[in-house]
Amino acid sequence: MPIEPETKSWTWVLERPCEACGLDASRVDFRDIPDLVLANADQWADALDFGDPHLRPDDSTWSPLEYAAHVRDVFRRFAARVDLMVTEDNPVFENWDQDATAVTDRYNEQDAATVLHEMHSDATVLAELFRSVPDDALGRSGRRGDGSVFTIETLGQYFIHDPVHHLFDVTGQRFPPSGP
Secondary structure, eight states: OOOOOOSSGGGGGSOOTTTTTTTGGGGGGGHHHHHHHHHHHOOOOOOOHSEEEETTTTSOOOHHHHHHHHHHHHHHHHHHHHHHHHHSSBBBOOOOOHHHHHHHHHHGGHHHHHHHHHHHHHHHHHHHHHSOGGGGGOOOEEEOTTSSSHHHHHHHHHHHHHHHHHHHHHHHHOOOOOOO
């Protein structure tokens, strides 16, 4: 049975905390996002280490591997968006059908070790890109095809909810993660 495509807009995470994962994206300091990206990427190895990462918990939920491949691609997608916002005035982001990508790229058939390696590489690129944004550029804008407008700062806050929430989807661990 195919997974039902996601249709809701998650931009509400900029207005209130996510009751499921615990992250209040509106309170995340932009300068903390690079470290959050890298910490999130580091946690996926453990998230994929509980049994077979290809197994879906039910017919309507992605497998841990599918979530990890999606997060890797989110890192790539948002790096491109931030780069556009830094280099162009008010760009419109290319639409991305994440569900179609999961099917077309056969997320659940990918090698977990390769996905983790690529995720770490892409997380490093994105973290460095976020770090390189000067303070006077945080207000630069960009928009999605659906009309949602972001500044670089709010795009970062909106973005960080995605990998945090998907780690929660797989592990059940709410944000912030508990210490050792």
